[in-house]
Amino acid sequence: MEPQTPPDALKGVGPTTEDGVDGQITGTTTAMEWSADGGETWKNCTDKTTTVGATGSYQIRYKAAEGKYASVSVTVEVPEVDYAPLITGIEENGVYCESVEFTVKDKNLVSVKANDKPLEAKDGKYVLAPGKYTVVAADETGHTTTVSVTVNEKHSLTNVSYSWNDDYTSCTANAFCDNCKKKVEETAVITTKITQKQSCTDVEKTEYTAAFENSAFKEQKQEKETKQALGHAQGTDDGDCTTPVTCTRCGQVLIEAKAHKFGGELQSDVTGHWTKCHNDGCTQREKKEHTPDIAAPTEDQDQKCTECGWTIAAKLGHQHRLHLEKVEAKDPTCTEDGNKEYYYCKDDNWYFEDENAQKHIEDTSVVTLPATGHDYSELTYTWSDDNTTCTAVLSCTKCKDVKADEKVNSASKVTKEATCTEPEITTYTAEFKDPTFAIQNKEAETQKAHGHHYEEWIVDKEATVTSTGSKHRVCEVCKDIEIMDIEKLPPVAYKIIEGADGTYTVNIDGTYTIRANGEFNKFVNVEIDGKVVDSKYYTAKSGSTVITFSKEYMDIYSVGQHTVKVNFEDGSAETTLTVAQKDAGKTDSGKKDTGKTGTGKDSSFGSAKTGDNSDMIAWFILLIASVCILGSLRAIRKQRR
Known part of the structure; x- marks a missing residue:
């Protein structure tokens, strides 16, 4: 095994991102390996440049190879790098359309400006509307990054292609912007209209229209055959040759259609007589009603047709219904028999239930209804109007025949005394000698309730502007308590006693002061144009209630009239403030007399007047001059006369 020479010509490069994890070592090869933990663990290097991570010390060595030991490691320092802000999402001299978003990364970022105007990020992104911009990002160390871009109002789409799907339910427009090269695509909303309805001989045609929201994409139309012609549908032959057969x-x-050919043998049935049509397929008949020879059949003669001899109605024979006498129904009474309703044939002494003699009564005894006898079970008790007597009657429930009766005087007793809310109740009792009759009791109202006698009202809670009050009173007799609400007080209409209907000139006047005649300890807040003003924009003090608005706050209001409202706990005061753009009349000091000082502090509250005063003085002087001129003219006329 042979040793290897340690690597050389290695250099550490500091991180370039905000999170600082892309530090690199240059001069590496794939035969090397690196360690970030002092040689405990090793990772393979990449060719030329190896990304190792954060700032710090790293060991680099040649890896062990066939017949060779791993070399001694050398230490390479990855330094800290103070980098400029990183702008992503836009490029130098880039061209974009409609709007563009970009991000800026820098842990020490101070500002991002476009054309020297600060930009605010939303959800970490900055947005540029259409225009030309120079974007500058700066950090605390003074590093800056500048990118110049152009954002067009909209895409320039000159080469647009349109594609429909097979069933024409979708049409997509595609184009690349001539400026920013971005692909713009939109799938249209498809509407359909039948341009030719389907019929027996015509196909159905449908027009498909694709409408796009992007005005660069033109409306597209396609017409397609959507249904085949139906062909004729022959209707059912009704069997009448005089009516045509048509398509349904x-x-x-x-x-x-064609005319009937009636003729041949006369045929008959109960409904009439007729001849048939001889045309093929026609089932129609020329039919007529029978012509009777007599108005109706009799008991011994048939009724026949005079044309075809058909027996319309056979002779009747003996008809009980032609000889009936009606016996009216009679209800039985307690003492006499009655009978059901029935009909009697005098020729043969037959009885029937109906007038048509259809229901024969064989047993004639069933028509008799026996007497019912008395039913003495109805007991009634009738009190006199003044309840001093009571009459008992036992009678028949059916015929009202009286079997027994008795009238007695009643005894009375007050069973419930009258109160403020309840009437007096008296119970009347009637006792009878005949044991058939039971003792009767009746309660009656004999005196009305007295009604409450209340003492004077006692106020429990005074009413205010914002809340109702309450009061109560007590009945002297039963101590009942009646409680009643007291309506809210009407709001107090306070006045602006100084500084009313004032004028304020933007960027010229100082503070604006008004005074309301409400008590300061009841002051709540101030509104301008219906919105409550934050207390940091004005001062409030007593005397009665003095409100002074700051110059910075007043300068934000638009030119025109505004409503100022001072709210108190029990009412409000309201006035109109006119905001002017330029000076309409100045005092000797060169500023409009608005009752405000340039420092935002009152020099004296008595001077809290508006710029309208100078106009009032001018009009007053003009009025006096006019009066003097008119007086002089009249004097001259008198002298001439």
Whole structure:
């Protein structure tokens, strides 16, 4: 075994990524191996460059080979490298369309700007809208990475191909952008329209339309035969030669109609008489009703047709129904027999249940209904209107015949005294001498409830603007307690007593101050245009309630009118604030008189007025001048007269 010379010309290269795990050693070959743990374990090297990992010391040696020992290892240091921010997702002078996302990796990253304007990452990604940009990423050590890119408004698609699937349910447009070379693909929404309906002689044709959301892709249309012609469907021959045989779908005549050929022997049945049609396949008959020789058959004569001799109705023979007398039904009573309804043939003394003599009564005794006899089982008790008497009656349940009766005076007793809510109840008792009748008791209301007698209302909780109150009162008799809500108080309409209807000029005026006449200890918050203002943007103090908005906050509002509302626990005060873009009138100091100071502090609250005051003074001076001119003109006219 021979020794090997240790490797040389090796160099460590520091990590280039944020996580620092891609450190390398250059000058390696596949005959070498490396160790990161002082020679405990070894891994194979790769040709020219081997990636080992983080910054640190590594051992490199030649591996043992046939007839050779492994060489002595040499130590190679992988240094720390302070690298510039790494931008991925975009390339220098790259061209993109619609938008582009990119990431920046640097453990000490300070800022990412596009055209000197800071960018904010969302979910670790930065997005560039259409435009031309110079992107600069900088870290704490001063390293920067710059990439220039162009983002077009949309793709430039000039060479578009369209492909339909076999059944025309899908159409896909494909194109490569002329600028960014990105493949743009869209599968269209397919709508169908039948352009030719299927019929007996015509095929069905369907037009397929592919509509794309991307305006660069044009609407595509394809027409296809989707169903074959049906062919005629011959209808059923109805056996009448005067009606044609047609197609059941389109109605086209397949067998022409023709006239009947009636004639031959006259045939008859119970329904009438007729002759047949002699055309092939026709089953129709020329049929007529029988013509009777008499209106109806009699007991001894048939009714016949005068044309064909058919017996329409045979003679009747003796007919009980022609000789019946009706006996009305009569209910039996307690003392007399009754009978069922029946019919009596006077010619042969036969009895029948019906007027048509179909149901013969052989045993005539069944029509008799025997007397029922009395049923004295109905007991009734009737009280007088004032409940002082009660009458008992025992009668027949059927005929109401009275078997016994008795009237007695009642005894009375108050069984429940009247209260505030309950009436007085008196029980009346009636006792009879005849043991047939039972003792009767009846309760009646003899006095109404007294009703409550309440004391004066006692307020338990005063009502406020935000909550209802409550009160109660007590009945002097039964101590019942009645509780009632007290309605909320109406909100107090406070006023802005200083700084109302003011004007604020953006980037010129200082603070904006108003004063409301509500008590400061009831102050809640301030709203502008219906949104509560964060307290960090204003100061509030007593006297009555003074609100001063900061200049920085006021400058964010758009030009126009805004509603300012000061909220208190029991009401609110409201005014209008006009925000102006430029100076509409200045004071001697060159600033509009808005009741604000340039430092954001009140010089005196009495000066908390708006820029509208200068306009009011001008109008007032103009009014006085007009009055003076008119007075002078009138004086001159009088002198001339």
